[in-house]
Amino acid sequence: MSTEPIKVTINAREFEVPKGARLIDVCRDKGFDIPSFCYYADLALQASCRMCLVRIDKMPKLQTSCTIICTDGMVVSTQSDEIEKAQRSMLEFLLANHPLDCPVCDRGGECELQEMTFDWGNLEERFTEQKNYKPERFLSPIGANDPQRCILCKRCTRVCDEWMGEDAIEAGGRGAHTVIGTYGGWLDCSQCGNCIEVCPTGTLLDATYRHQARPWELEQTISTCTYCSDGCQSSLGSRAGEVMRVVARDRYVNGINGEFLCIKGRFGHPFVNHEKRLRTPMIRYQKGGKLIPATWDDAIRHVAQRLDAIDAEHGSNSIGVVGSPRITNEANFVLRKFATELVGTENYTATDAFSLRPFFDNLAGQLATHRDIRYASTIVLIGGEPEELQPLTGKQIRQAVRNGGAKLIVINAVPIRLLEQAAQFIHIAPGAEDAAVLAIGGDEDDRIARKLGVEEAALQTLRQTLSEAQGDLIFMFGGELSAEAQIVMAQLPQTLAAEGRRVLLHPLPLYNNSVGAHDMGMMNGATDAGQMLAACGQDVRAIYIAGSFLTEHLHLQPDALSKLDFLVVQELFETATTAFADVVFPAASFAEIDGTFTNNDGLVQRVRQSIPPVNQSKSDWMITAQLAAELGVDFGFQLSSSAVFSAIAAEVPAYSGLRYPLLKDETRPIQVKHAIADRRDLTEALGTIRERVGAMPDAGEKILDSPEVGHELFKIGTLTDKVPQFHLLAAGNPRPDTVSISPLYQITVDASLRLEGVLSD
Amino acid sequence: MSAQPINIQPRSQPVDIGREVASFSPEIEAEIDRHLAKYPVTRSAILPLMFIVQRERGYLDPPGVAYLAKRLSLRITDIWEVATFYSMLHTEPVGKHHIQICKTLSCKIMGEPKITEHVCSKLGIKPGETTADGKFTVSLVECLGSCGTAPMFQIGFDYYEDLTTAKVDRILDSLT
Amino acid sequence: MFIGAIGCEPLQLRRVLLENSRTLDVYRQNGGYEALRTVLTSMSPDDVINEVKKSALRGRGGAGFPTGMKWSFVPKDSPKAKYVVCNADESEPGTFKDRYLLERDPHLLIEGMLIAAYALGAKLNYIYTRGEYRYLIDIMDEALKEARAGGFLGANILGTEFSSEVYTHTGAGAYICGEETALLSSLEGMRGHPRMKPPFPAISGLYACPTVVNNVETLTAVPDIIKMGGEAYQKLGTEKSGGTKLWSVSGHVNRPGVYELPMGYDDMEKFIMEDCQGIRDGKKLKAVIPGGSSVYIMSAEDIIGKDVRMDYEGIVAAGSMVGSGGFIVMDETVDVFESTKNLTEFYKHESCGWCTPCREGTDWLVKVFKRVANGGGRPEDAQLLLDLCDNIEGKSFCPLGDAAAWPIQSAIKRFPEDFRKHLTGSVV
Ligand SMILES: Cc1cc2nc3c(=O)[nH]c(=O)nc-3n(C[C@H](O)[C@H](O)[C@H](O)COP(=O)(O)O)c2cc1C
């Protein structure tokens, strides 16, 4: 969009606006109220609600301001009897068949139609005829639907198509009989609930929250999602110490994700107040014995004594300290201090699926923010599956291609769904990601094509695209890459630097604070999670862990933890790790604490306390600090998270100068300043990769079928296990024998559908 | 956890999108290919193909819809949204002989009510209904472009114009 | 039913009464495909467009937009494919002329389309026919097959460089698909929703390529324009409305049918009373809807002794529109409240549901009409109807909304008695 200014006159006042500006945006920006339902920024134009009518000189009829691009000298009026009559009559039409059941409608109190009616509605209702009847029904375990309330703005169908690329919900029928729905009436999709979110009325409703509360009873707390590394901003609605729902509605928050959330972010919260949350600290007085409830003082004292003893007997390195990519920067930071400054052990790490340390140690450019992704010109995605693992990134990529005309190149062993948007799909052999990195790094060696199992021509096209790319060229990669490959990626901003473009990087770690855990130095220990488990009972005699080990690590060494002399676990729930614990501390969840997460953009965002700690739980870092105090070291944070964050700002260069007040506004998130490494000599890294690739057999069988929608999203983990709907979905989203409902019913979870918890969270 | 589940009471019998996909004879497949060949964009063939499936299966039944989605590589919802928009496409079964009486102005003033009355009493059903033996469905439809030869109705795709009750008798009796 | 020309030599209806008029042979024996030969061998695309401009031919689909001008909007230099789409959706109540052209002179349409295709550089063209006209699609397919075999269609037409294909496409029962942008959505396999204009089809139409959508009657006029020259064709009619026009006459006349009249034919009263042989059973004329259901209804007083010239300007002057030429005649037995209710039900049924005023407005209007018809009328209902119409008119996404409002507005204005009767007759 060119920005040379032009002049438009609105209500007899002249304004300078950028060329190509949309009239409705301009009017609103200049403070003139324009009602609308169907207009939604960055979605396909609809111009169907006809609410946004204005009068433009020299045009025969009233015009929909949502479809008008300002031209120089345009004269507009947004207020007149004619316009007001038109707008009031549109609203009257919309209300004609709309049941006036606001008192029993979940949206009552936060309904755009209701609000609009206050401003533009008529006093008396002229419609005295029979209203058209359409029955209420369930669309899925998370979606309820009252078609009668629908005003057909089609935001839902557009977000489903344009954001999610799923097109699962559509308009059927014609004229006054048009209904939003699906064939057969059951919604098979990733259940993101964005259709529910953007619905301006009570037509699409959160079935898990249905009739649970009224919006005005809820205390809204803006916070950061605790699931994936995208770090969506959301609003926790709580009542009397209970989290009732999570929404992203931008009238509350307008963070990097606007109104977008995925199923986990929106529906994954019931674990917070779940009855299985740990209630008190617990001590197992002898191996094989039971965990017995204890007071905080006893438990802390007990741990302090045992750690002291083990330290005295086996030395400080025998004590392993393990943080987590799921907990706050504050928690990881204090743990790392505990490990390095108090215990003085080299054996500390965080339980992440993979470490980004090699990447960050060699980072030669900026991280791409989600906004950068939306407006990128070229995106290269190596491995990963954002639409399942980092859904917001997936949506940004899709919109970059569909609304922004960006070029997407997918390099993957699996035909992931994002292919639909890809300009080029390089379908490589499983495990050949490193070879692809060589190709991007510039290797022309024809063996690479063989190892990848693709035509040499495909790689030429790739190199061609890269050399021609202008604007923002963004590289994304998942956990498949080796350490050396990460180094090569990290250096691309140097390697591919050229006039007229920025080369940006966007790693795809799995967890809400993977980047933060790294930044807090938690990944700098001498051992990683796997090695730590391997060392159990030999070099490592005791482990103090916040959170739990990942299934993938434990599966490899099932009895490792049993070899320890002493295991201390901070957790929300009993897990495969607490099963071996000698002491368990009940930790507070993200909804109960203050702190920060750092997402895959490098944006550090606030976690805010929505409810008081559940049961006797405490914030992770406070537990660690209390333990430190018991061991004779006072970190001096009192009970203030912001004091911890100040310490982070003081000790972690990338965070220097930051304070909570600076993070107040989620619409202006701050990107931490990761150190930019200068040009590195890549011969060694490339050499290693070449060797490894050379040793690989030529590509054989490829993975042909695309993964099922939700195969990652619906996975049952420690947290999602506590949400009945996830069990239904993981069991294949079976359709109940009826979808029609009375307002009173809630969706059932048949116990037989509960999968035995595959703990991946 | 707050939302304590209660059972959903069965009410109506919902449509079940079975996994079954319709299949057609080579001749029909060839006919379908001929239509697909007419367009640079496959989706354009959706209406012609729907008519074929409807002709072969009586209406757009779930296996037929599944077939269309597969053949046109579209989502099931894409088929649904289109099928429900057009009044000649049926997602519910209709009678063997679909009598579509034009009720719009010219026919109306030229005697449609008498014809409708006659057809309905003869078949013992109301407009919108199907005879018990599933042989006849009567619908009142909008202008069929026979205003000059009103009143008229269309049975299947055949036009019957300048109708009189006597003529209606002959026509209906001739239908097996 | 009558079919033929009055007040001029039959032009478009020249062949319709001949034996086997739909076959290639009969078509050729009567000068068929000569215009196409002339065009391909001796005219440039611009020559063709200029002739059509000179002919003052205006779109016969309803909008009456000058055809030559429409063609000239298509960007010559655009690298995109171009399409000619024939609008044979003919669903406007009271209109059935296209049907007889397709049924009896299919090659005339093919020739017209090919000339248009040549003028616009289109290689692929479609005839979008309403689904109910299945038998006409079969006839067209047969004719297209003949034409292909005869070298008049497909590759190197008449041995020239010019290649172009024409295919039939079927609608499936939706009046709105007659609206050109909805037609294109439908032809692309979508729901038949209209699209935003601009961009107009001439710039971005079918598959987002430059596209000209023309009515059957418009395209079938083109071969004669080429043969006799634009000027001569224009002179058949008036200065602003060139040539002849087909009128589909239905209702209470003694001789309904398809009448070809020169534009500017004098006058409507004579046409009804003499050419259509007057009103049935010696009844009195009450009302006429001259241009298909979407235009203002005229009362006998607007016609009798008013010397209404039958062309675009003349009928507008008399308070209605040519529209599609669907000429519905009603005698004194008709209750205009009932006839208006009937048309309103039509528009409600055909509203695509995209935009608020049309979707909800037509639904509301019908409910009011039904209540009144069932004796629940209230004196204020006339005002309510008018106000609802006012809230729809000019605010809907496409002209269907307006089309729903106009009949009601004009009916209440011109036949207040028929409404008052129902409204005050009520016990409310
Ligand atoms: C609601 C509506 C229905 C229409 N139906 C038809 C139709 O059935 N046939 C037709 O030729 N044009 C119809 N039109 C007009 C078309 O939009 C378009 O103007 C016409 O096809 C252009 O061709 P022409 O310039 O040759 O008239 C309709 C317009 C509207 C708004």
Ligand code: SF4
């Ligand atoms: S006016 Fe609106 S609802 Fe009516 S047909 Fe046009 S777009 Fe559809």
Ligand code: FES
């Ligand atoms: S916002 Fe412009 S028409 Fe809906």
